[in-house]
Amino acid sequence: LAKTTQPISMDSYEGQEVNITCSHNNIATNDYITWYQQFPSQGPRFIIQGYKTKVTNEVASLFIPADRKSSTLSLPRVSLSDTAVYYCLVGDTSNNNDMRFGAGTRLTVKP
Amino acid sequence: DTGVSQNPRHKITKRGQNVTFRCDPISEHNRLYWYRQTLGQGPEFLTYFQNEAQLEKSRLLSDRFSAERPKGSFSTLEIQRTEQGDSAMYLCASSSGLLPDTQYFGPGTRLTVL
Numbered sequence: 001l002a003k004t005t006q007p008i009s010m011d012s013y014e015g016q017e018v019n020i021t022c023s024h025n026n027i028a029t030n031d032y033i034t035w036y037q038q039f040p041s042q043g044p045r046f047i048i049q050g051y052k053t054k055v056t057n058e059v060a061s062l063f064i065p066a067d068r069k070s071s072t073l074s075l076p077r078v079s080l081s082d083t084a085v086y087y088c089l090v091g092d093t094s095n096n097n098d099m100r101f102g103a104g105t106r107l108t109v110k111p
Numbered sequence: 112d113t114g115v116s117q118n119p120r121h122k123i124t125k126r127g128q129n130v131t132f133r134c135d136p137i138s139e140h141n142r143l144y145w146y147r148q149t150l151g152q153g154p155e156f157l158t159y160f161q162n163e164a165q166l167e168k169s170r171l172l173s174d175r176f177s178a179e180r181p182k183g184s185f186s187t188l189e190i191q192r193t194e195q196g197d198s199a200m201y202l203c204a205s206s207s208g209l210l211p212d213t214q215y216f217g218p219g220t221r222l223t224v225l
Binding site: 032041042043044045049085087094099100101102103104 | 146
């Protein structure tokens with residue numbers, strides 16, 4: 001299983017762009033990178049998933065360098081409602097019991 | 112698509128009692144997962160179903176825990192003889208199995224064992 005390392009916490013201010021980097025040095029060829037967001041007392045919510053280069057959707061972008069040993073979740077112009085825990089997961093999605101959550105990054109957005 | 116639903120949302124029970132939680136996955140999702148989450152930690156994998164077959168169980172799933180998914184639709188997670196250490200959020204997720212697969216989570220059931 002590819003282990004991931006993320007910062008424990010980050011602070012930001014409303015309107016700023018936030019970048020959360022996840023390290024996964026032993027990522028395997030078949031592994032995808034998936035990010036989830038979780039608010040207190042709710043289940044994790046899927047944000048974005050990618051394999052290489054850049055993926056963008058309506059809420060975030062995911063940047064993955066060529067060596068795939070890290071990835072960066074980018075949240076444009078955060079608001080107070082983006083305060084949450086963000087989890088980076090790496091695993092072979094054809095074998096979903098391969099997905100393991102770490103402690104995540106607690107993002108606090110301040111006014 | 113109504114999303115993954117879980118019932119009840121909250122359960123308070125006394126130590127030693129049995130509890131059962133239900134998860135209704137997104138329709139046509141053939142994979143279903145159970146996780147447990149304690150305060151300040153990420154979700155921990157408990158077990159995984161492909162249709163009605165339970166394919167993997169974590170060592171966290173002691174013999175007091177049992178999960179079923181009859182007919183490959185909804186699933187139940189039962190905890191027998193609850194202990195205070197069982198207090199946690201129990202999360203259910205489902206996925207289609209189409210690659211790259213993505214798990215979608217329900218709102219969870221918060222269990223408090225007194």
